[in-house]
Amino acid sequence: MFSLLVNIPDNAKWAQNGVTIAGGHGEGNATNQLSGPCGLFVDDDQTVVIADRWNHRIMQWKNGDTTNGQVVAGGKGLGNGLHQLDNPTDVLIDNETDSLIICDQGNRRVVRWSRRSGTTQGELLIDNITCSGLAMDEQRYLYVSDEGKHDVRRYQLDEKNYTLVAGGNGQGDGLNQLNYPTYLFVDRQQNVYVSDHLNYRVMKWNKGAKEGIVVAGGQGKGNALTQLSDHQGIFVDTFGTLYVVDTWNHRVMRWTQGDKKQGTVIVGGNGQGGGANQFQYPIGLSFDRHGNLYVADELNSRVQRFSIE
Numbered sequence: 001m002f003s004l005l006v007n008i009p010d011n012a013k014w015a016q017n018g019v020t021i022a023g024g025h026g027e028g029n030a031t032n033q034l035s036g037p038c039g040l041f042v043d044d045d046q047t048v049v050i051a052d053r054w055n056h057r058i059m060q061w062k063n064g065d066t067t068n069g070q071v072v073a074g075g076k077g078l079g080n081g082l083h084q085l086d087n088p089t090d091v092l093i094d095n096e097t098d099s100l101i102i103c104d105q106g107n108r109r110v111v112r113w114s115r116r117s118g119t120t121q122g123e124l125l126i127d128n129i130t131c132s133g134l135a136m137d138e139q140r141y142l143y144v145s146d147e148g149k150h151d152v153r154r155y156q157l158d159e160k161n162y163t164l165v166a167g168g169n170g171q172g173d174g175l176n177q178l179n180y181p182t183y184l185f186v187d188r189q190q191n192v193y194v195s196d197h198l199n200y201r202v203m204k205w206n207k208g209a210k211e212g213i214v215v216a217g218g219q220g221k222g223n224a225l226t227q228l229s230d231h232q233g234i235f236v237d238t239f240g241t242l243y244v245v246d247t248w249n250h251r252v253m254r255w256t257q258g259d260k261k262q263g264t265v266i267v268g269g270n271g272q273g274g275g276a277n278q279f280q281y282p283i284g285l286s287f288d289r290h291g292n293l294y295v296a297d298e299l300n301s302r303v304q305r306f307s308i309e
Contacts, residue, residue, distance in 0.1 A: 008238075010239065015306050016306075018305060027054075038296055049061075057071050060072045087105050090284070100113045102134075108130055109125075125155075131145060142154070150167050152166035173199045175212055184234070188238075200231070215242055231246045250268050252267045267295070279300065
């Protein structure tokens with residue numbers, strides 16, 4: 001996730017009923033459908049790009065056009081050609097090069113696709129990595145989580161060498177370890193937040209640190225306000241408030257700087273379902289610059305927007 005600067009007041013509240021802004025027409029591969037949406041990215045103009053995982057494509061939905069999305073990468077069937085994707089899990093927009101950077105998980109690679117019209121294939125940026133999540137900082141360093149190696153790496157774009165920025169000490173639950181890291185967020189100070197999936201916690205690794213700090217969860221798997229259950233997407237606003245998609249609890253939670261022990265539910269938490277105030281295994285989240293919340297609601301095959309009140 002790119003650190004779009006979003007100032008969200010501590011006492012902010014969101015509408016409890018979401019509005020479907022992408023998909024919502026059942027699972028499928030038509031341009032008005034999604035299948036397993038996971039990572040997503042919201043641009044400055046509220047354009048949303050979505051890793052449409054089981055359709056092996058990236059979809060773009062423009063603000064205001066909720067009827068149909070546009071295929072902007074992949075969509076040529078499951079495969080490992082440069083014109084294809086295999087279970088993409090995350091995507092971000094690099095405005096500098098007007099391109100998409102995609103975590104092409106099934107192909108164990110990170111690829112870049114130009115957003116210019118007429119683009120029919122991507123280019124390889126990183127290979128041989130079981131990537132799950134991506135982030136980019138203001139210096140345009142690329143951060144990638146590697147589920148297989150249980151670490152997070154920082155790359156200079158177009159260079160193969162990387163710096164280890166989190167984990168890398170084997171699979172485990174020590175403060176210097178990770179257990180299946182998935183989604184990422186990087187703040188302006190290049191501190192890295194990691195969704196430490198099977199440790200049921202979110203870790204913050206300060207720039208250059210040898211071990212991380214638990215900033216959410218870490219109390220085992222469960223549905224108490226101190227716990228997470230197979231959480232995924234994360235986002236941090238300019239005040240350092242952390243937002244987490246708590247997937248198996250079908251809710252989005254917020255942890256403020258002052259209270260690392262316990263989070264609050266900001267949307268969802270009304271049981272698993274397809275209602276406007278419910279989710280079915282939500283995965284990705286993002287905010288636009290106004291503070292509206294976007295959630296990829298995987299098994300409802302839709303993206304929901306919750307307006308800030």
